Amino acid sequence: MSGPASPAGDARAGARLRYNRGSPTETRGAMHRLLARWRMLLVIAFAAVASLAAPQAAAQLSIEITGAGANRIPIAIVPFPGEGALPAPGITAIVRADLERSGLFRTIEVPPLNPPPTEASDVNYAEWRARLADALVLGSVAVRPDGRYEVRFRLFDVVRQVPLGGVAYTMSKDQTRATAHRISDYVYQQLTGVRGIFSTRIAYVVKRGARYELQIADEDGADEETALASFEPIISPAWSPDGKKLAYVSFETKKPVVYVHSLLDGKRHVVANFKGSNSAPAWSPDGKQLAVALSRDGGSQLYLINPDGTNVRRITHSNAIDTEPVFSPDGQWIYFTSDRGGSPQIYRMPAAGGDAQRITFQGSYNVSPRISPDGKSLAYITRTDAGQFRVALLDLSSGQMQILTDGDRDESPSFAPNGRMILYATVIDNRGVLSAVSVDGRVKYRLTAVGGDVREPAWGPFIQ
Amino acid sequence: MRVVLIAVLGALLAACAGTSGRQAPAAVEEARPGAAGTAAQGVGGQGVQGAALGAGALDPLKDPANILSKRSVYYAFDRYDITSEYRPIVEAHAKYLRAHPDTRVLVQGNTDERGSREYNVALGQRRAEGVKSMLVLLGAQEGQVEATSLGEEKPRDPAHTEAAWAQNRRSDILYPGEY
Structure with a gap:
């Protein structure tokens, strides 16, 4: 083991990422609807904003929605008076895009209203019902004496004619997108009962010519930043459970080596650099260890290792390929890919070591296991009889399997932290793009990068 | 450990004798790279002109007339056994290395682009280790050979065709300065 030496080669770690930028301060009416009145909301000073963002990459991902849910909630989002002072496209356009992308909402065209209603206005429910809205968002943006902004909104159930609470945020201009995503999260959770993922981030690799960039972006592809650039491949990014680090595999020394990269300060270190191949890192749910595939003892076998590279323990002893380990959310099991039965299939074993049991039986090539956040289903890649590689979802209790995607070379599935969507890599017109599909297969959208192949997506955890 | 190694090598020899190394799943194509063996990665033809002046001056590893200039072993889909066609290269x-x-x-083991990137890292590793095992079995020292994998990440031919895939299912034997 060469130890946690500083990495060699021509990879370049990015500067600090935007994690230090801070969040808008919010006071939310999440404590049920009693807190819906604005006079009860407090505005708290927020932490100093550190402008430590790395230089933005030239092109960011663009989104195209290609499928939506069957029963979308019609919602009217009235432009917030005052949002024109914020960076384009303001607040409400981002909220609309978020909710539309989820596939669970249909935003309703709102005619110009005079005077424009705000969160403080009296709501004429009959009028909004006539516009066929089931839900309504009203809000406003005001400049504060200190130069920052106050963004307020309220959500209304038009059908039941009740307010569903709201939030007031104090923010700086560069927190406009983050604030909009918070509003989307609030609306999504209130109306679907499921936590929203609009404030989460994704990691992925973009290949532009001979250059590989490990990037972090908002879940909608905006505000991307490069964590690592290299002229050798980068694969398998994996978020630490606290969202502050990425483990990944870099080939910058002409062989696969596992690194852990801190997104707070851009520092990284080698976790596994044994002879042969070091690959497929996966974090335990408590963040205290990684499962990896190493060939140091011959073959590709599974090991546990501390994130600092110490305490290596072998957990599989097969004569086969064992790789792609992933912990179950409760930390009890490790699911992995093995060809011990003659073809690559998914197995699981106790995380502490022990006998493995086979999980997939249908098809001759099933790889890349990922467990849903609730632990109840398994997403993986299956090869169809016609030779296409597609995302499959297996209900672990019923054994029911469904193929969710229709590409030829779909790979690297990654669950959203709320379990509703699966992000994966695919190839369209010979270009690598990211696609997302809902776990019922209905909602679909696509993220593409100008002039690059995008691959290896990893959806980050909820940000506290 | 030694017993295991011998068993593995025995299996390898059986594979080299023409039987399949293991049962492969369906959809196995023949690996018939058009330019098999001619495209030794990282080895240029710069020394070619010198050949006429006297073979003694030429590095045998770079002499196109010498089998040592061939560095690549090719495979069928999801396979890692060294077929008889490539065995003389590994033997040379x-x-x-013995000398x-x-x-x-x-x-370095490589795979085509189909399937999981991580599974392909492992498959490339197995291919490379197959070559390493044969080198060691035939007299190279264990410490002279490191087997590693590039998976599907560094295709020699980036096209998405059967011919490209056949080129990319490959192990390369690389000497210092060549990687």
Whole structure:
């Protein structure tokens, strides 16, 4: 083991990422609807904003929605008076895009209203019902004496004619997108009962010519930043459970080596650099260890290792390929890919070591296991009889399997932290793009990068 | 450990004798790279002109007339057994390593682009280790050979065709300065 030496080669770690930028301060009416009145909301000073963002990459991902849910909630989002002072496209356009992308909402065209209603206005429910809205968002943006902004909104159930609470945020201009995503999260959770993922981030690799960039972006592809650039491949990014680090595999020394990269300060270190191949890192749910595939003892076998590279323990002893380990959310099991039965299939074993049991039986090539956040289903890649590689979802209790995607070379599935969507890599017109599909297969959208192949997506955890 | 190694090598020899190394799943194509063996990665033809002046001056590893200039073993889909076609290449390098005990080589295993990137890292590793095992069995020292994998990440031919895939299912034997 060469130890946690500083990495060699021509990879370049990015500067600090935007994690230090801070969040808008919010006071939310999440404590049920009693807190819906604005006079009860407090505005708290927020932490100093550190402008430590790395230089933005030239092109960011663009989104195209290609499928939506069957029963979308019609919602009217009235432009917030005052949002024109914020960076384009303001607040409400981002909220609309978020909710539309989820596939669970249909935003309703709102005619110009005079005077424009705000969160403080009296709501004429009959009028909004006539516009066929089931839900309504009203809000406003005001400049504060200190130069920052106050963004307020309220959500209304038009059908039941009740307010569903709201939030007031104090923010700086560069927190406009983050604030909009918070509003989307609030609306999504209130109306679907499921936590929203609009404030989460994704990691992925973009290949532009001979250059590989490990990037972090908002879940909608905006505000991307490069964590690592290299002229050798980068694969398998994996978020630490606290969202502050990425483990990944870099080939910058002409062989696969596992690194852990801190997104707070851009520092990284080698976790596994044994002879042969070091690959497929996966974090335990408590963040205290990684499962990896190493060939140091011959073959590709599974090991546990501390994130600092110490305490290596072998957990599989097969004569086969064992790789792609992933912990179950409760930390009890490790699911992995093995060809011990003659073809690559998914197995699981106790995380502490022990006998493995086979999980997939249908098809001759099933790889890349990922467990849903609730632990109840398994997403993986299956090869169809016609030779296409597609995302499959297996209900672990019923054994029911469904193929969710229709590409030829779909790979690297990654669950959203709320379990509703699966992000994966695919190839369209010979270009690598990211696609997302809902776990019922209905909602679909696509993220593409100008002039690059995008691959290896990893959806980050909820940000506290 | 030694017993295991011998068993593995025995299996390998059986594979080399023409039987399949293991049962492969369906959809196995024949690996018939058009330019098999001619495209030794990282080895240029710069020394070619010198050949006429006297073979003694030419590095045998770079002499296109020498089998040692061939560095690649090709495979069928999801397979790792060394077919008889490529065995002489591995034998020649084993002989060279035996004669040059201070020389080290890196064997890089590669796969085509189909399937999981991580599974392909493991498959490439297995291919490279197959070559390494054969080199060691034929007299190279264990410490002279490191087997590693590039998976599907560094295709020699980036096209998405059967011919490209056949080129990319490959192990390369690389000497210092070649990787």
